[in-house]
Amino acid sequence: xxxxxxxxxxxxxxxxxxxxxxxxxxxxxxxxxxxxxxxxxxxxxxxxxxxxxxxxxxxxxxxxxxxxxxxxxxxxxxxxxxxxxxxxxxxxxxxxxxxxxxxxxxxxxxxxxxxxxxxxxxxxxxxxxxxxxxxxxxxxxxxxxxxxxxxxxxxxxxxxxxxxxxxxxxxxxxxxxxxxxxxxxxxxxxxxxxxxxxxxxxxxxxxxxxxxxxxxxxxxxxxxxxxxxxxxxxxxxxxxxxxxxxxxxxxxxxxxxxxxxxxxxxxxxxxxxxxxxxxxxxxxxxxxxxxxxxxxxxxxxxxxxxxxxxxxxxxxxxxxxxxxxxxxxxxxxxxxxxxxxxxxxxxxxxxxxxxxxxxxxxxxxxxxxxxxxxxxxxxxxxxxxxxxxxxxxxxxxxxxxxxxxxxxxxxxxxxxxxxxxxxxxxxxxxxxxxxxxxxxxxxxxxxxxxxxxxxxxxxxxxxxxx
Amino acid sequence: xxxxxxxxxxxxxxxxxxxxxxxxxxxxxxxxxxxxxxxxxxxxxxxxxxxxxxxxxxxxxxxxxxxxxxxxxxxxxxxxxxx
Numbered sequence: 001x002x003x004x005x006x007x008x009x010x011x012x013x014x015x016x017x018x019x020x021x022x023x024x025x026x027x028x029x030x031x032x033x034x035x036x037x038x039x040x041x042x043x044x045x046x047x048x049x050x051x052x053x054x055x056x057x058x059x060x061x062x063x064x065x066x067x068x069x070x071x072x073x074x075x076x077x078x079x080x081x082x083x084x085x086x087x088x089x090x091x092x093x094x095x096x097x098x099x100x101x102x103x104x105x106x107x108x109x110x111x112x113x114x115x116x117x118x119x120x121x122x123x124x125x126x127x128x129x130x131x132x133x134x135x136x137x138x139x140x141x142x143x144x145x146x147x148x149x150x151x152x153x154x155x156x157x158x159x160x161x162x163x164x165x166x167x168x169x170x171x172x173x174x175x176x177x178x179x180x181x182x183x184x185x186x187x188x189x190x191x192x193x194x195x196x197x198x199x200x201x202x203x204x205x206x207x208x209x210x211x212x213x214x215x216x217x218x219x220x221x222x223x224x225x226x227x228x229x230x231x232x233x234x235x236x237x238x239x240x241x242x243x244x245x246x247x248x249x250x251x252x253x254x255x256x257x258x259x260x261x262x263x264x265x266x267x268x269x270x271x272x273x274x275x276x277x278x279x280x281x282x283x284x285x286x287x288x289x290x291x292x293x294x295x296x297x298x299x300x301x302x303x304x305x306x307x308x309x310x311x312x313x314x315x316x317x318x319x320x321x322x323x324x325x326x327x328x329x330x331x332x333x334x335x336x337x338x339x340x341x342x343x344x345x346x347x348x349x350x351x352x353x354x355x356x357x358x359x360x361x362x363x364x365x366x367x368x369x370x371x372x373x374x375x376x377x378x379x380x381x382x383x384x385x386x387x388x389x390x391x392x393x394x395x396x397x398x399x400x401x402x403x404x405x406x407x408x409x410x411x412x413x414x415x416x417x418x419x420x421x422x423x424x425x426x427x428x429x430x431x432x433x434x435x436x437x438x439x440x441x442x443x444x445x446x447x448x449x450x451x452x453x454x455x456x457x458x459x460x461x462x463x464x465x466x
Numbered sequence: 467x468x469x470x471x472x473x474x475x476x477x478x479x480x481x482x483x484x485x486x487x488x489x490x491x492x493x494x495x496x497x498x499x500x501x502x503x504x505x506x507x508x509x510x511x512x513x514x515x516x517x518x519x520x521x522x523x524x525x526x527x528x529x530x531x532x533x534x535x536x537x538x539x540x541x542x543x544x545x546x547x548x549x
């Protein structure tokens with residue numbers, strides 16, 4: 001079957017996915033050859049979340065992070081410019097940096113001591129004069145740098161492909177929720193920082209299980225998270241029966257599964273039915289003083305945006321291919337082999353918040369998320385068992401069902417470029433991601449990947465609304 | 467040679483068992499070094515990795531234009547400290 005796919009290219013891949021019927025072959029989740037093609041066709045081309053400028057505030061700061069399977073160095077050079085380099089020496093491939101984070105003057109390879117400035121230039125080669133006879137052109141052997149890098153309100157994104165569209169074109173209508181994810185609680189742009197270090201752990205499952213499920217699969221929550229909802233891990237404790245999310249005041253919105261089929265992004269988002277911002281509701285009942293901070297921030301936000309419709313603000317969403325986001329957490333799902341996913345958790349917090357507020361937020365996200373949190377342990381059970389149960393030859397003869405809500409979507413002029421599930425739950429967001437997956441997989445280059453015309457798909461101002 | 471964990475003093479920094487070179491990792495800025503080609507540099511920045519220091523040329527036996535410029539110096543090219 002693998003040979004068949006290779007020799008028949010896009011026709012064979014297309015035969016594995018029928019989104020109109022909501023039928024998807026298990027093979028795309030378990031096939032080694034398809035996985036190899038994903039690395040090349042998707043992860044070498046797509047814009048990927050890499051990190052945040054708050055992780056490298058000073059010249060010489062660096063942090064190791066990932067772009068799919070490959071480790072990269074996110075660094076700030078001595079002049080303050082941000083770079084992303086492949087963590088691999090140009091001489092013989094050794095990692096030039098083996099600390100998770102720190103501050104460096106140069107990156108020196110421990111193998112043969114080639115050394116690179118923090119701007120990536122090769123600045124030192126032993127025996128350059130006496131044994132290379134000064135014939136090695138150092139300018140041609142700097143660290144491998146990404147094709148494009150974008151600092152978007154403090155968040156750092158990159159693609160290896162110089163021919164990829166701009167980051168804002170890539171996001172389309174989802175420019176707005178991404179921008180909001182990095183605003184402070186009072187609506188100030190670039191108002192967040194990240195807790196460090198990131199949580200990192202590996203899940204024995206294909207990357208698409210979590211990446212294509214998150215913010216697209218509320219149907220799982222009632223059963224999967226039944227116990228954690230009863231455990232009352234939210235900041236309000238047992239008030240109103242507990243729960244895992246903070247309490248929020250009601251505001252007239254139309255909520256739903258909203259996705260951009262042309263670009264592959266999707267989420268659980270809102271259309272505002274009236275301008276303005278919801279009242280603040282006390283929720284940090286276990287941490288005295290925290291509500292005072294957030295209430296005052298909300299009042300400033302209300303003053304700023306009281307006359308605006310904040311469509312697509314907040315919510316949880318997914319940027320194709322592998323980054324789930326909201327305004328309090330970032331969840332990159334890094335592929336690490338067809339049956340292994342390296343999951344990262346990075347959490348935003350207002351950079352201007354006092355320490356006790358940051359501590360309360362950090363404690364909340366730690367009991368909610370990650371390998372030691374309670375909620376995502378539930379999810380991991382499902383993904384980690386679904387993968388091996390799909391490996392067998394018998395299993396692979398029977399496709400997955402993605403029919404929930406298929407054919408029942410509508411559009412709304414208030415959010416151009418987006419389709420909305422008629423009712424929740426819906427698996428439209430997952431179908432959207434799979435559709436974009438197919439487009440990337442079939443294309444031979446960025447020139448073959450369909451893109452909406454400029455000015456369409458909700459990216460008229462290039463920066464999102466508000 | 468310094469024992470593991472010991473920081474060598476200026477007086478006992480010795481050549482280490484490598485084709486040339488000195489233990490430069492902990493040398494402070496301003497230290498003057500004579501190189502294998504007889505040039506003399508002053509440490510401007512020490513990378514602290516034991517391999518490289520950024521040096522400013524104070525003397526050069528064959529190329530006076532290099533004096534005053536900076537370049538990264540590999541520890542293997544350092545002959546001695548100029549005290």
